[in-house]
Amino acid sequence: MTASEDFASLTGQFRRELLAHCYRMLGSADEAEDLVQETYLRAWRAYQGFEGRSSVRTWLYRIATNACLTAIERRGRRPLPSGLGGPGEDPAGPVVAAPEVPWLQPIPDALLAAPHDDPAEVAASRAGVRLAMVAALQYLSARQRAMLILRDVLDWPAAEVAAMLDTTTTAVNSGLRRARAQLARALPEEDDVAEPAEPELRALLDRFAVAFENGDVTTLTALLREDVALEMPPILTWFAGREDVRRFLASKLFGTPGQFRLVPTMANGQPAFAAYEREHDGVYRAHAALVLTVTTTGVARIVIFLSPGLLGAFGLPQEYGAGPPRPAPALAATPGPGAAAELAVPSWPR
16 A cells, blocks of 8 residues: 555545534635645645654644634634624615625535435534534634634543643633633524424425515515524625514515525535526526524524525536426415425425
8 A cells, every 4th residue: 555545544534524623613615625625735744754642533633723723813703794793774775795704604514424424423523513603603712713612512632632732721621611601602592492303394494495486575474583683695784583584585685486496405504595596588597505593483594695606515506497486385384293294395405
């Protein structure tokens, strides 16, 4: 076996979890991919000197973490609109764009786990990548971010984290306490609310997609929590509360039925949609990625990433076949446990 083959066999198995780690640190799937590539390049250059004093996994995480710390120092944090100011007060008024802000980005679930992976491993790989969690991590300093991820998400011993960050165990424990306190203030309450069981979740998502595609604001609003939030980076303006979100959807987003097509996917361990908008020539072209936070009491947050290029990371095309709007499913206002069986449910990833 050549040195190159030996290196690949020892390190290749950790690529996906390193990607998840770098994404948690950076808040950008593109930057995380770049940093994983840099990690492997640095590791290959140092491979001949690797003496096995730590595991290969620990060695790679040390390289990746240090690369992320340097990147954060250069580029700063990636917020969502709600991290930069209060909600808008006039849903019918003009909105403010901020394209110069390095916004938080979603990450496709498919990048974090292969289809054949063990379900328990898949769940572990998604730990800590929920959108609200990654957004809250952006409030922490680079080193606090690393301490919290390594200790609370990856469950590494404090002594090992201290060795990785060239500091003391006391400093890690102290920094971790401050990071946890700050994270508790930044993390929205809905992150602690459980999702509904799969049949109810799938039924709700199908109703959401049908209502969105048909421009049915009334049905869509009925699926929202009273305290729902709507964010649309790179639009700085965001809205909170069911009535303000309803007014914005009615006055700004929806035109005629069939204006949008939604394709189900998964991002950040959450249900998501790729949105295609019909243009003047009748062709549906990539428009946005929607990531939903769904709780037992309804949709708590909608983040619409208005960046058509994101859909490529989900393995989706830039154009989508035309067709009439989907018919509304015959469902009661609150679907019961068996409601999903009555629907032509999209192929939701699991």
